[in-house]
Amino acid sequence: MAYDICGLGTLAADVILMLDALPQKDSFCMVHHTEMQPGGSGTNAVVQAARLGSRCAYLGTVGDDAEGRLVRSSLEEEGVDASHVYVRPGERTTRTEIAVDRRGDKCIFLIMEDAFFKLRLNPDDRALIRDAKVFFTDLLPGWAAMSGVREAFYGDQKIAVSLEVGLGLFAEMGVTEGQIRESLGAAHLVVPCRDAVRDLTGTDDPVRAAKKMRDYCDGAIVMTRGEEGSWAFMPDGGIFHTPAYEVETVDTTGAGDSFMGALMHAYLVREEPIEKALQFASACAALTCTGLGARYRPPEGYPEL
Numbered sequence: 366m367a368y369d370i371c372g373l374g375t376l377a378a379d380v381i382l383m384l385d386a387l388p389q390k391d392s393f394c395m396v397h398h399t400e401m402q403p404g405g406s407g408t409n410a411v412v413q414a415a416r417l418g419s420r421c422a423y424l425g426t427v428g429d430d431a432e433g434r435l436v437r438s439s440l441e442e443e444g445v446d447a448s449h450v451y452v453r454p455g456e457r458t459t460r461t462e463i464a465v466d467r468r469g470d471k472c473i474f475l476i477m478e479d480a481f482f483k484l485r486l487n488p489d490d491r492a493l494i495r496d497a498k499v500f501f502t503d504l505l506p507g508w509a510a511m512s513g514v515r516e517a518f519y520g521d522q523k524i525a526v527s528l529e530v531g532l533g534l535f536a537e538m539g540v541t542e543g544q545i546r547e548s549l550g551a552a553h554l555v556v557p558c559r560d561a562v563r564d565l566t567g568t569d570d571p572v573r574a575a576k577k578m579r580d581y582c583d584g585a586i587v588m589t590r591g592e593e594g595s596w597a598f599m600p601d602g603g604i605f606h607t608p609a610y611e612v613e614t615v616d617t618t619g620a621g622d623s624f625m626g627a628l629m630h631a632y633l634v635r636e637e638p639i640e641k642a643l644q645f646a647s648a649c650a651a652l653t654c655t656g657l658g659a660r661y662r663p664p665e666g667y668p669e670l
Contacts (some may be wrong), residue, residue, distance in 0.1 A: 368446070369419040369634045371497035373513045374407020375505050375529070376425045376450070376481070377459040378432035379659060381618070386466050401432075402658045403439035404461060406529045406622045407503050409659050412443045413626025413649065417667060419634050422446035422497065424490055424513070428480040432458035439660075449493055456480040469614040469654065477538070484509040486516070495520040499633045501625075503527045504548055507540040511548065518551045523633050524584075526552040527625050531560030546581045553584040554633060556625055562588060571596045572604070585632070585639065589624060591617075595647060597639050607643040610651035619659025624650035631670055645670055 383398040408423060415421040423445050427433030429452050436458060440447040457478035464472045484506055486494075491512075494500050500517035502510045504526065517524050526548055528535075535545065545565075549555050555578075563569055566577040571588045575598035578586055586598040594608040627649035631642035645668065652663045 366496055366498050367420070368422045368493075368497040370411060370414050370421045370499045370501055370629060371424065371494050372407055372411035372421065372501045373424040373484075373494075373510055374405070374410075374501070374503035374527075375459070376405035376408045376423070376427065376436050377461050378402070378435050379404030379618070380460060380462045381658060382462060382464045383657075384464055384466050387464060387470060387472055400658075401435065402660065403435050404619070404659045405436070405459065406527065406625075407501075407505075408436065408440060409619050409622035410501065410527065410626040410629070411445055412440070412660055413623050414630040414634070415443050415445050416662065417627060417630045417649075419630045422448075422493055423450055424484065424486070424493065424509070425450045426453055426480045426484045428452070428456040428458040428478065429454050430458055432460050433480065449490055451484070453480045453483055456483070463618055465616050465618065465657075469617045471616070471618055473618075482506045482539075486512045491516050495522065497522060499523045499525055499629060501525040501527075501629060502548075503529050504535070504540055504545060505538060507538060507544065510540075511544055514548045514551055523554075524552045525554040525625075525629050525633060526556070527621075528555075528557040528561035529621070530558065532564035549578070549582045552582070554587065554629070555582055555584055556587045556589070556628070558621070559588075559590070571598075587628065587643070589621060589650075595624070595643055597643055599639060603639075605640050605643060607640070607647050610648055612651045612655050614654045616657050616661070617654050619661070620650045620653050622659060623653035627667075635670060637670060641670070
């Protein structure tokens with residue numbers, strides 16, 4: 366196969382706003398620094414996997430604006446095949462505005478614009494998915510993501526699904542709970558955020574939530590809980606907990622994306638045992654938190670598997 370991972374999911378330009386503290390209701394705050402960086406949870410995860418050695422490609426749509434040029438060029442610079450990231454003339458690229466305080470806490474504002482939702486898979490896109498060992502998606506944009514999951518399922522690719530938002534926000538973007546459950550049922554690896562877990566199961570407890578998700582999800586279910594570490598619930602009933610690594614946090618933006626990319630690289634591409642893959646992903650995520658931006662890469666690089 367030409368690629369280890371083919372990704373289809375969110376892509377964006379991130380506008381980072383550095384503050385002393387996140388604002389309260391009806392209050393003011395001073396922005397001390399701003400900068401634009403490439404972002405989007407889907408592209409962030411694939412870029413992390415590419416940095417670690419996976420051969421990656423990406424599917425998506427951007428506008429012919431500065432943000433779109435940034436998104437596309439950043440993928441190319443990281444060695445990700447961006448030939449299937451299509452530019453739509455006259456349309457705008459998705460961007461996020463991320464307010465980060467001096468403790469590393471954040472608030473994220475999504476500005477979806479119009480280009481992102483225009484992706485429709487053509488025959489070459491479908492062939493790209495089948496030419497990869499792993500198909501990865503965060504289920505956005507919905508129609509294209511569902512088509513990709515089905516293509517990978519019938520092509521016998523491994524499928525990795527992350528859920529980065531709760532079901533309410535998914536619904537606003539046209540993705541139903543039924544579609545989410547269908548996709549999770551096809552996945553070999555599922556990594557849902559806390560909001561999605563709560564919405565799907567009615568509980569925050571990882572063990573109880575995983576038991577409920579087993580009704581429709583046969584793959585490995587991995588849940589992250591920040592400083593509490595991560596849990597993996599395996600199809601054979603095994604449960605593995607990995608503590609979080611302690612670091613001096615600058616910005617937690619992108620930690621989950623870094624974790625996802627490293628986990629796919631270690632567990633699905635390299636086929637390492639889940640315990641080793643979790644430790645590696647946790648270390649990569651922690652290092653991402655030591656600098657500014659979702660794709661921060663520490664000067665010393667990442668640990669070896």
